[in-house]
Amino acid sequence: MDGAARAFDVAGFQGTSLSDILKEAGVTKGALYFHFASKEALREALVAEQFAVWSPFRNGPDPGVQTVIDLLHGMAKSLRENERVRAGIRLVVEQSTQKGANPAPYLTWIDLFRNCLTQAQGRGDVKPEVDVDSVAKFIVGCWTGLQLTSDVLTGRQDLTRRTSDMWNLLLPALVPPRRMKRFLPDGSPEVLATAAAPTAGSAPAGTSRPRP
Structure with a gap:
């Protein structure tokens, strides 16, 4: 998968041809086919790697606004440091610009963020008039465009800063003023410091979706 x-x-x-992958991975065609039936299967496995960013949050406190903030900062870090995630995101973007695009990764993120924000709203951390479904879709669309722009302009070197900017603009519209001090738009240092790198064997999008 690294190759x-x-x-x-x-x-x-x-x-990319199968020969290119074999050369990068340093394996034979037989070894590749032992693990993956096709180039398409490799693509789906890499697309699924982005969801490994959820791992540090599985056993954490109740998910909410800060969870969504930290997940996006974790993704920003992974896009800079992890070639599997970078490749997976490129593959998703490519699919999205072709006929018959795969909506599963976007729907998975929307579903995850919606669940986090719904729980936060139940605790009073999100304004009662906010439509969390619309916000979840907005966040996914906004950050997707943000990371693509950052990639073009700086090779994603400013993506963490741009992610913080997004949250500084968005949080006042979501969170009641009395709760604003609870949330860190730059992400939680203790969570991000332990953000796990994606590993082989992550379930494909739409097969085992992360659930808060």
Whole structure:
């Protein structure tokens, strides 16, 4: 998967051949087919790697607004440091610009954020008039565009700063003023310091969705 990630990250799905993957991975065709039936199967496995960012939050406190903030900062860190995640996101973007695009990764993030915000609203951390479904969709769309712009302009070197900017603008619209001091738009240091790198074997999107 690391070899496939390096190849896809450079040339995308259509521009990468099985020979390119074999060369990057340093394995035989038989060894590759022992683990993955096709190039498409490798693509789906890499697309699923982005959801490993949820791992540090599985046994944490009740999910809510800070969870969503920290997840996006974790993704920003992963996009800079983890080639599997970078390749997976490139593959998702490529699919989204082609006929028959795969909506599953977007729907998974929307579902996860909606659940976090719904629980937060029940505790009074999100304004009662806020439509959490619309907000979840907005956050996914906004941050997707943010990371693409950051990639073009700075190679994602400013993505953490841009993510903080997004939350500084968005939090006042979501959170009651009396609760604002509870949340850190720059992310929780103790959570981000232990953000796990994605590992092989993560379940494909739509197969085992992370649930708060």
